[in-house]
Each structure stands twice: as structure tokens, then as C-alpha cells.
Amino acid sequence: MLTAEIISVGTELLMGQIVDTNAQYISQRLAEAGINQYFRATVGDNHDRLYDTIRTAVERADLVILTGGLGPTEDDLTKETAADVLGYGGDFILHEASLAAMERRFSHMHRVMTANNRKQAMFPKEAFIMPNANGTAPGCILEKEGKAVILLPGPPREMVPMFDESVMPYLLKRNQGKLYSRTLRIYGMGESAVEDRLRDMIDSQTNPTIAPYALTGETTLRVTARCRDDAEGEALVRPVIEAIRQRLGDVLYSTHGEQLHEVCARLLTAQGKTLAVAESFTGGLLASTLICVPGSSAWMLEGCVTYSNAAKERRLGVLPQTLAAHGAVSRETALEMARGMRGTSGADFALATTGIAGPDGGTPEKPVGLAYLALAYEGGEEVHELRLVGNRERIRGTGVLEALDMLRRRLENI
Amino acid sequence: MLTAEIISVGTELLMGQIVDTNAQYISQRLAEAGINQYFRATVGDNHDRLYDTIRTAVERADLVILTGGLGPTEDDLTKETAADVLGYGGDFILHEASLAAMERRFSHMHRVMTANNRKQAMFPKEAFIMPNANGTAPGCILEKEGKAVILLPGPPREMVPMFDESVMPYLLKRNQGKLYSRTLRIYGMGESAVEDRLRDMIDSQTNPTIAPYALTGETTLRVTARCRDDAEGEALVRPVIEAIRQRLGDVLYSTHGEQLHEVCARLLTAQGKTLAVAESFTGGLLASTLICVPGSSAWMLEGCVTYSNAAKERRLGVLPQTLAAHGAVSRETALEMARGMRGTSGADFALATTGIAGPDGGTPEKPVGLAYLALAYEGGEEVHELRLVGNRERIRGTGVLEALDMLRRRLENI
Incomplete structure (x- = not known):
């Protein structure tokens, strides 16, 4: 089984100015994909400390996923430091499509793109680039000797779609499997009461798995099957969802993740x-x-x-x-x-x-x-x-x- | 200046089942106390990996603060592992006052205290014990050669009061200093444009420091002074805030963090x-x-x-x-x-x-x-x-x- 480590980059995290929801989100998705995690780290925007943290993670894990530090400022060092660790050096090339996308974005907002933004379109030539539909900084995947370092932007509204659209397919391809998930949403019964009613199912199920997620004021269950294709996935999850519905009744208001x-x-x-x-x-x-x-x-x-x-x-x-x-x-x-x-x-x-x-x-x-x-x-x-x-x-x-x-x-x- | 590292212990964190609000809380309080943080880690309930993580942190930092893994089950290993790292071995003694408090708590809830709970009242004899007013597991501080390892329970409603009542006084006593921060909020100028205008100030300022961070659609700057008291802190940050206002003009809409x-x-x-x-x-x-x-x-x-x-x-x-x-x-x-x-x-x-x-x-x-x-x-x-x-x-x-x-x-x- 593949192992992954998440590294959250940003002095604002270490200062406690924001809570790290990115790490939780990625952890959940990795667990669904059947990828093990043993360590997670948070480090500030500092080259040497970031270098040590990435190097340690690359030595221990197959996949290292970093969020943050891809922005235009001099404090944003993640891409450069990851390239150093992998021995790609500072020899970055301009990714024309990313620059063009960034220019379109600024022009659409009637704002002038300052020169430092160009840095966000510079990548090691070996990088696989992931476009950012919701912000300026593209992400990228750097591979070397069977290891992969995956760089994602810090703002959750940029990170989450990029993870879902670009990283998850990559992970599933590497892990040679596919996941099929259905999200069940419950209103009017708390997480612990739901878990009490489903305890034996949650503990005994291995494929599909049943994982509770607590959101503000609502309880969510994710039923996830590892499968070859969607049809097999649906066949695996359907009887489990029906059994859950029998136990929970009409507080279960959606089996397709609708709010x-x-x-x-x-x-x-x-x-x-x-x-x-x-x-x-x-x-x-x-x-x-x-x-x-x-x-x-x-x-x-x-x-x-x-x-x-x-x-x-x-x-x-x-x-x-x-x-x-x-x-x-x-x-x-x-x-x-x-x-x-x-x-x-x-x-x-x-x-x-x-x-x-x-x-x-x-x-x-x-x-x-x-x-x-x-x-x-x-x-x-x-x-x-x-x-x-x-x-x-x-x-x-x-x-x-x-x-x-x-x-x-x-x-x-x- | 003292440095600290936070280690959050728990497989449920690595699985993404809960978001780590403890680390954010402690980070904020450490920043207030003027204690630097360069690294933060999350690790599962596993002796060897926890041992490595604590040892690395103890080598790098003056203070290592752990949350989680103080409970009664066999998975709860934090206290034993921290004692191993510090060379205190497994020679734990019963802390009578903690056991008595635990027995009162169970009796008050009309519940029978199972034998495994006794483990929570066992400590190395060198430990400084911190009572838990909101749960069964007491915390403790282990000191050795000028370093301190601080062990806190995982549930936030137990951890936060213990931190405020027992840890914060300990930290302030050790550090003999404080931080004073003001948050500046900007609308109508992006993070990169703000940084362009302030680049030389951001780079040259050491006390106070100027740190930008981007929230959704808005740009925020934090001006933080190391000082003896609030009056000195305010005297240090005021001229810097005025200089920033001169450069940014009326896009700077609050110097007290208001939205x-x-x-x-x-x-x-x-x-x-x-x-x-x-x-x-x-x-x-x-x-x-x-x-x-x-x-x-x-x-x-x-x-x-x-x-x-x-x-x-x-x-x-x-x-x-x-x-x-x-x-x-x-x-x-x-x-x-x-x-x-x-x-x-x-x-x-x-x-x-x-x-x-x-x-x-x-x-x-x-x-x-x-x-x-x-x-x-x-x-x-x-x-x-x-x-x-x-x-x-x-x-x-x-x-x-x-x-x-x-x-x-x-x-x-x-």
C-alpha cells in the first residue's frame, strides 16, 4: 500500500491565524483512496526548515503532498524548495498556458498583473502542471524515482477543486483502483446518536467503508467502495445505504450528498x-x-x-x-x-x-x-x-x- | 527567544476524522507569549513513530507540547513514549490526588471506574502534574536539561482550560516577555500589490514584524512587536502602521482587525x-x-x-x-x-x-x-x-x- 505525508506550509498556520482544514480534507480523501498516512507536518515559509521537512517526508513516504507557498511573493518558497530537495535545482521554465490563464484572469477583473505574479507560472521542466480554476497559482506534481511531490495552493477554495479534479485521479491511477462514494446527509440526529445506531456496521464494514463526518449542525456519512468501475461500486454501496436508511428513517434526507x-x-x-x-x-x-x-x-x-x-x-x-x-x-x-x-x-x-x-x-x-x-x-x-x-x-x-x-x-x- | 513545537497525537487526526483545532489554539497562545514556532507535527498512536517525532522535536525546540494519547486504553501511549525519550523509563508512580479526583468524577456520574483508568494517574516521579477539571486524564510537564515536554489531553474542552490555567502561566514565567499584535485589513488591493508597495518595509523590519496573509477576497497584514508590555508594544507598532497607511492610502480600512x-x-x-x-x-x-x-x-x-x-x-x-x-x-x-x-x-x-x-x-x-x-x-x-x-x-x-x-x-x- 502506498504511503503519503501531508505538509502544510505557512507561517500563518504556525501562528495559529488559520486552522488547517486542508490537511483534514486531504487526509479524508487519502483514507478513501486506501493510502496510508503515518505523519503530517506544518512548517513556516522558510527555505531551510521547509527543505528539511520535505526531505524527511520524501525519505519516508511514497507521496508527499504540500499545500501553500505557491503565491507570487518572496515568502512563497514551496515550489523552489521542493525542486531543490528533488535535485531539480533552480532551473525553472515559463509555462506559457499558465501565464496566459493568469493574464486572462487579471484582465477579466480589470486589474493590472504585477510582475511578481509571473513567478507562479515558472516550473521545473519535469513538472506535471495542474491548472487552477479558482485562483492564480497552478499546482504541480514532481516525480522522481517512484516518489511524487504534489504541490497545491493554500486557499481551500483553490485547493479542494484542484485536489478533486487533478490529484485524486492521479492517486487512484497510481494505487490501481477506483473509489466509488456516496454521501448520506442527515438532519435532526447528532453524530454520536447516528454512530450508536450504526456502530456494528461501521466497525464490521471493510468494503464499502462507512465513515461519519461532522459538519456544522449536520451529520454526514460517506459510504465508499473500492472497485473496478462505477457499476461495481454502486452495486457494493446500494445495499449498505438501504440498511442505513432502515435504521435511521426520515432524518436521512439525502443519499447523494445534497444539502x-x-x-x-x-x-x-x-x-x-x-x-x-x-x-x-x-x-x-x-x-x-x-x-x-x-x-x-x-x-x-x-x-x-x-x-x-x-x-x-x-x-x-x-x-x-x-x-x-x-x-x-x-x-x-x-x-x-x-x-x-x-x-x-x-x-x-x-x-x-x-x-x-x-x-x-x-x-x-x-x-x-x-x-x-x-x-x-x-x-x-x-x-x-x-x-x-x-x-x-x-x-x-x-x-x-x-x-x-x-x-x-x-x-x-x- | 524560546522555541516550541506542537505535536498532535492521534490516528483519527491522520485519518481526517477530526480537524485539529488544538494546534491552532496553542499556536495562537504561544504567539501571544512571544514563543517562536518553526515546526508542528501530527502522528498516530504508534510508539516508534511517536518516539521519533518527540525526539526530533526535543532536539530542535525548548518546549514540546503534545495533545492526545493520555487516555486509559492501550492505544494511549503519549506519556510512556515521552518518558522514554527523556530517559525516565517505565518507572511510573501513582499520583494519589489524581486517582482520588478520578474516583470522585466517576462516582459523581454514577459510573463504575474500570481498572484501566488507573493508568491515567500514573506518572514519572519527576512530573509536574496538571489537574483536569473537565475530564479524567491529568496533564503533566516533564523537564530535563532546560527542555520541557508538556502533555495535554486531546479533547479541546479539556485541553483549553488546562492550557489556560496551568500551561500559560508556566510559559510566561519561563519566557519573560510578550508579543503585541495589530491586524490591518485592506480591501481593493490584492496581496501581491500590497506586498509590492511594502516590500522594503517587510524585508527590513525585525521588531515589529509585518506579515501579510490572504483571506477570501481581502488582504490582511499583521504587525507584531516583541515587547515587555502592551504600552511598549503599541509604541513600537504605531509608527509602522502609520507608514503603511501612508503607502496604501484608503484601501487600508481597519487597523484593529475589523471586517x-x-x-x-x-x-x-x-x-x-x-x-x-x-x-x-x-x-x-x-x-x-x-x-x-x-x-x-x-x-x-x-x-x-x-x-x-x-x-x-x-x-x-x-x-x-x-x-x-x-x-x-x-x-x-x-x-x-x-x-x-x-x-x-x-x-x-x-x-x-x-x-x-x-x-x-x-x-x-x-x-x-x-x-x-x-x-x-x-x-x-x-x-x-x-x-x-x-x-x-x-x-x-x-x-x-x-x-x-x-x-x-x-x-x-x-
Whole structure:
């Protein structure tokens, strides 16, 4: 079995200015690919220390994967240092296609490309270059005597797509296998409860494997088969997914990795229905999450962030006496917001949120975290009372997920 | 100056099952304490590999801080391995106070303490023991020949309090110094352009140091002084920050690490002004970003996500003939959205966004990424045309930052 080591490069990592999510992401993908990892390192932007770290890793492992230090500045030394370790020296050549891509990118942004950016298009002539669709610095793979050093950019939104599109196929080819994965997403049951219910399956399964991943407020399982092709992979994972569904029930909301807002978008599109949202404590986050989905203009009519009472009355027709009698954070106000949003927008479904996100504004009767979600639709309406925990950001985020799950369950007639 | 290395122990880290927030936390605290870090490592629960990793770190650094592997199982090897490296052998003695604390903890939880837990109270006789208020495994500090190996439990809710209460005082006592940092935030100039302008300063400064780091769409500089106290630190960094401001001008929008929306919130609050936002392609992300700031209800009146033309007309009074003649994505529509939002909300400032976030909906005349931002206020209005790049998420994110910067500049009368 192949072994790999990940080296994260950047003084900002050593200073603790950012958390290293890249290393975790790559580790997960390597585990899926059946590649062993025994060591991982983090090192600053310093030639000698980086050299020692890469050399040690190259001696121990088949694959060394580095993230960071590919940028235009003098601090960005990863490519030059890796080339030194492999004995390629400083004899770099210009990769014309990368330079052209970089120039197009700057020109499109109406920005002038400074001369130091050119450095990002310089590579040892032996390098296999990986284009960067989401940033300026291309990645590359340097091979020597059966070892490979793989250089990736540091920003996760550049690193992740490059890893998926260019590195993973390379790794699978080297490892002479293929992976077939399905991602299962769960809302409304915590990671430990899910693992309790699946413990025996998780422990006994070897192909496919079942790996839990915890994301913020949601639980995700990845079922991964090692296989010759997709058809064999699907045949291996399908019965396992069905067994998981039997155990978890309707908290399992997607077996294809969709997020809650994507499931809602798919169901609305399939049913030819439209949606409008009225938000108070979620403050635009619900609309913004729904609108993430490409093509959302087909079903998303509009949103109102009615933060003040005046806006709730004027935009949605919430009655002043309702606000006076029950307060803005109440079952009654939530329902009037949803009805008002549905009436003024003409949407088939209207979702409304009102709550206390904190840190201020809580009272003994209405503490921080109290929230009401309402859904109005043809022939019915419903309202949920929630007690959300955590800081302001967490309370708003969970409120959005709860609202989406409420809509999802209505659309699925659960 | 003292140097430290962090070693995170645990096969679950190498498998990517959890992200290593401990290392980031400790790194930040070490930076604050003025302790240098050049390397960080992650290694699995394996004696030989752990031994090599600790030995290398002890040779290079004054302090080696390990997290994880202090538990009761046979896989938990950190304490035994660290003792081996320091030559303390396996001659552990029972620490009675730790055993008693563990027994109280189990009894309080109405659980029976299994025999393997006793291992957690066994230490080399030279160890300085740190109690664990939030879990069973105590930590310890092993000193030898001026070096210290510090062992901490893996779960962050146990590690963090132990670090703060026991390790930090130990480190500050040893180091007799501190660091003072200020974070500068820049919008509208890329990392490489900023570095070009500051190159000679970055290269020549030693105390304070100037370190650039790039976050999504924004550039950040950290100016860090080594000093005896905060007053000396501030005296050291202030002239450097002023010199940076001279060179960068008004793209430098914060010298205290605030983000754009925080600066807008502070300026609106100070000026006693209110804001409303009308969003099309940003879809609630602008409102949601602004509402992140605690207390935003004081100045944020409302938002409208007018995704459809009908909503633009009904909510904001955009004229049908404007939409017909110029389209929803146009200078004219953006201005009418801002004016309409200001008029209907009564806010002092109204920001409007309209654009094409993609991936569909672009045409040769109006490509994906084309966007207009408008700002209406007492006695004036302005509109910006933008060409944004990247995927849908990036286009929306950059649109929000541009809108916030537009508001910030108006509030600062730039």
C-alpha cells in the first residue's frame, strides 16, 4: 500500500491565524483512496526548515503532498524548495498556458498583473502542471524515482477543486483502483446518536467503508467502495445505504450528498412550486442559502428581511395589535409573517423566521435562542417553536437549517 | 527567544476524522507569549513513530507540547513514549490526588471506574502534574536539561482550560516577555500589490514584524512587536502602521482587525444613521452579513431580496418601463432599487445590488459576473459597475464586499 505525508506550509498556520482544514480534507480523501498516512507536518515559509521537512517526508513516504507557498511573493518558497530537495535545482521554465490563464484572469477583473505574479507560472521542466480554476497559482506534481511531490495552493477554495479534479485521479491511477462514494446527509440526529445506531456496521464494514463526518449542525456519512468501475461500486454501496436508511428513517434526507437547501430546490422544481421567505433573526441567511442553488430564480420569488416591527407591518401586513399582544418573537407573529409573505408575493410556500439571536435582547420569558418558524401553503400552515443554543452565528445558522428541514418535510409529505 | 513545537497525537487526526483545532489554539497562545514556532507535527498512536517525532522535536525546540494519547486504553501511549525519550523509563508512580479526583468524577456520574483508568494517574516521579477539571486524564510537564515536554489531553474542552490555567502561566514565567499584535485589513488591493508597495518595509523590519496573509477576497497584514508590555508594544507598532497607511492610502480600512461589515456597523452607529438593503444577485447575503454584528437592530431597518422583476416593482417601485428598456441588470434598475428601498424603508442609506451570478443567465452583452451596485442617501446617489469573476458563490461574496466597501467609503467621506 502506498504511503503519503501531508505538509502544510505557512507561517500563518504556525501562528495559529488559520486552522488547517486542508490537511483534514486531504487526509479524508487519502483514507478513501486506501493510502496510508503515518505523519503530517506544518512548517513556516522558510527555505531551510521547509527543505528539511520535505526531505524527511520524501525519505519516508511514497507521496508527499504540500499545500501553500505557491503565491507570487518572496515568502512563497514551496515550489523552489521542493525542486531543490528533488535535485531539480533552480532551473525553472515559463509555462506559457499558465501565464496566459493568469493574464486572462487579471484582465477579466480589470486589474493590472504585477510582475511578481509571473513567478507562479515558472516550473521545473519535469513538472506535471495542474491548472487552477479558482485562483492564480497552478499546482504541480514532481516525480522522481517512484516518489511524487504534489504541490497545491493554500486557499481551500483553490485547493479542494484542484485536489478533486487533478490529484485524486492521479492517486487512484497510481494505487490501481477506483473509489466509488456516496454521501448520506442527515438532519435532526447528532453524530454520536447516528454512530450508536450504526456502530456494528461501521466497525464490521471493510468494503464499502462507512465513515461519519461532522459538519456544522449536520451529520454526514460517506459510504465508499473500492472497485473496478462505477457499476461495481454502486452495486457494493446500494445495499449498505438501504440498511442505513432502515435504521435511521426520515432524518436521512439525502443519499447523494445534497444539502437541505438543494433538496428543497429539487423538490420545488419537480413540483413546479414557488417560494418566498420572510426573515427576522435569520436576517437574510435563509434567502441567501436558498439562492446558492443555480437556477433558483425559477422558484425563488423573493425575500423580506423584516428586522424592525415597522417593516413587519408594512411589508408583510403583520398586525400592530399582534406585535403588541404577543411580541415580535411569538407563534402568532411568525404565522402572520408567513401568511403575509405568501399573500404579498403570490408564492405557493412562504417560510417565516422570528427569534432572538443574542447576545442581547433575551428576557427570562423569552431567552436568547427562542425562535419560531412558520410555513404557510395552499390549504395549511404550521409553526414550530425552537430553543436554539450557541452564539449568534450558530443560532442563526441552526434556525436556517430548521426552516429548510421544515420545508423539506412538507414537500416530501413526511 | 524560546522555541516550541506542537505535536498532535492521534490516528483519527491522520485519518481526517477530526480537524485539529488544538494546534491552532496553542499556536495562537504561544504567539501571544512571544514563543517562536518553526515546526508542528501530527502522528498516530504508534510508539516508534511517536518516539521519533518527540525526539526530533526535543532536539530542535525548548518546549514540546503534545495533545492526545493520555487516555486509559492501550492505544494511549503519549506519556510512556515521552518518558522514554527523556530517559525516565517505565518507572511510573501513582499520583494519589489524581486517582482520588478520578474516583470522585466517576462516582459523581454514577459510573463504575474500570481498572484501566488507573493508568491515567500514573506518572514519572519527576512530573509536574496538571489537574483536569473537565475530564479524567491529568496533564503533566516533564523537564530535563532546560527542555520541557508538556502533555495535554486531546479533547479541546479539556485541553483549553488546562492550557489556560496551568500551561500559560508556566510559559510566561519561563519566557519573560510578550508579543503585541495589530491586524490591518485592506480591501481593493490584492496581496501581491500590497506586498509590492511594502516590500522594503517587510524585508527590513525585525521588531515589529509585518506579515501579510490572504483571506477570501481581502488582504490582511499583521504587525507584531516583541515587547515587555502592551504600552511598549503599541509604541513600537504605531509608527509602522502609520507608514503603511501612508503607502496604501484608503484601501487600508481597519487597523484593529475589523471586517468591512464591522466598520460599516461602527460608522453607522457613531453617526446615528440607518440602513436598508435591496438585493437581487446577492440574494440576502448582504443583509445577512450586516446582521452578523451584534446590536445591528439599532441601525439595520430591513432588507428585500427582490429576485423577480415583479418583486422589484411591487416592493421597491422599480418602473416596468425601466426593466423593459434596460433590463434587471442595469445601472438604471440598480439606482431605482436603491431609491425605492430608501423611500419605502425611511432609512438614511439604501444599498442595492443587481447582477448575474451564473452559471446560467449570461449573454454576450451582459456576461456572468456583470453587476451594478447603487447607494442612495440624503442628497445623493451613486452607482458602480462591476465585472466579478469566479463561481456563483464567489461572485456573490465579492459583490457583498464591494457593496460594503462602497458604503464604508461614503460613511467615511472618502
